Amino acid sequence: MSTFETSEPEPVSILFVHASDELYGSDRALLEIIRGLDGRIFRPVVILPDDLPYEGFLSAELARLGISVRKMDLAVVRRSTLRWRDGPRLMMRLGRSVFRLSRLIREERIGLVHTNTIVVWPGAFAALLCRVPHVWHVHEVLGGPRALRVLAGRVVVALSAAVVTNSGATTSALVGTRPPLRVELVPNGVEVPAVSPSTRDRVRRDWGVSDERTVVFGAIGRISARKGLSDLLAAFAQARAGDTGFHLVLAGSTVPGQESQLDQLESLAIQLGLGPHVTFTGFFRDPAEIVAGIDVLVMPVLRPESFGLAAAEAMAAGKPVIASNLPALDELVANDETGILVPPGDVPALAGAIRRLAADRALRESFGQAGRKRIEECFSLAAYRHRFASLYARLSAVASGRL
DSSP states (O other): OOOOOOOOOOOEEEEEEESOOSOSHHHHHHHHHHHTSOTTTEEEEEEEESOOOSOOHHHHHHHHTTOEEEEEOOOBOOGGGOSGGGHHHHHHHHHHHHHHHHHHHHHTTOOEEEEESTTBOHHHHHHHHHTOOEEEEEOOOOOSOHHHHHHHHHHHHHTOSEEEESSHHHHHHHHOSSOOTTEEEOOOOBOOOOOOHHHHHHHHHHTTOOOTTOEEEEEESOOOGGGTHHHHHHHHHHHHTTOSSEEEEEEOOOOTTOTHHHHHHHHHHHHTTOGGGEEEEEOOSOHHHHHHHOSEEEEOOSSOOSOOHHHHHHHHTTOOEEEESOTTHHHHSOBTTTEEEEOTTOHHHHHHHHHHHHHOHHHHHHHHHHHHHHHHHHOBHHHHHHHHHHHHHHHHHHHHTOO
16 A cells, blocks of 8 residues: 655735835735735735835835735826826836736746735736736725726726725725626724723823823824814814813824825814814824724714724724714714714714713713624624635636636
């Protein structure tokens, strides 16, 4: 009788192509996917652009995980490239990016390409040229003329073996209300954290909040005009009306080159007499620490979000949410159950919601408990990672002829 030794199959090499090197929504969504991959089954290789004028937080986290990260001149559709005169240059960069990625796919024996966000296109064309499956993970709610949105949606679907969206709002904006079969909705997954009283106390001391009775409201994420933060400052001033038991934290940074937006918010806070009652934290590496220190999260955005990761993370931590009644926040926050939804841009309504939750601790706790339960049931991190791992396994099996 002879004995035959069997060897484990080689891990499937997945090329992840992403447009930024930060730790905001889409960056962290990608990081959580990669963190959850079984190294015996998948080998991730991450491509990031090399033209970003700031420190690479995502690449640093990936390096700590031992993930291969490479930076290259990657064609990314940014606001600065949307001018007509920049079109030829962008197309040239797209061609060079596709050539380099195609060569990398062959050299690294890549079995699948995952494009993260709709603003980076080279991975899709390189996967097409090399005949490997392509997954497009869309995190944006497309705006603009309907004809252009329809065209973009059709191209994304045509260039992909699977398209993954993170909310119903993202899906509808991309492909309408009757999506093709290859479009799959996978909501972002959120970890339910262990609450540390010591972390809460330390963070609040850093913000100058020493009175335990002070109710701290917080907005978390990229600082930009579409986030409605000037409305939040105005509403906060109305809600306080001389009451010193309120504090507001604005956690996040601007896009490089748009620092004037932060200057304007700081000036507005002073004009409204909120100076000592508002903290601007700047960029933060760990949003869990910000969430630990606040009592209520506020998302007064003026345009639809693709998901609302900050709201989900606050709910996971047992914090109530005040948010604009817009897609996809209305999919996440249950009005008068896990938080309060208000019309976007309605400062009096926002002020009323702030006053209501500031005055009622029992209501804050009730909303917080319901929010935590909703995250556990509908937006678990384990389910999020499992669905991507299953998708990769299925597509790679089809490509290799095993299915």
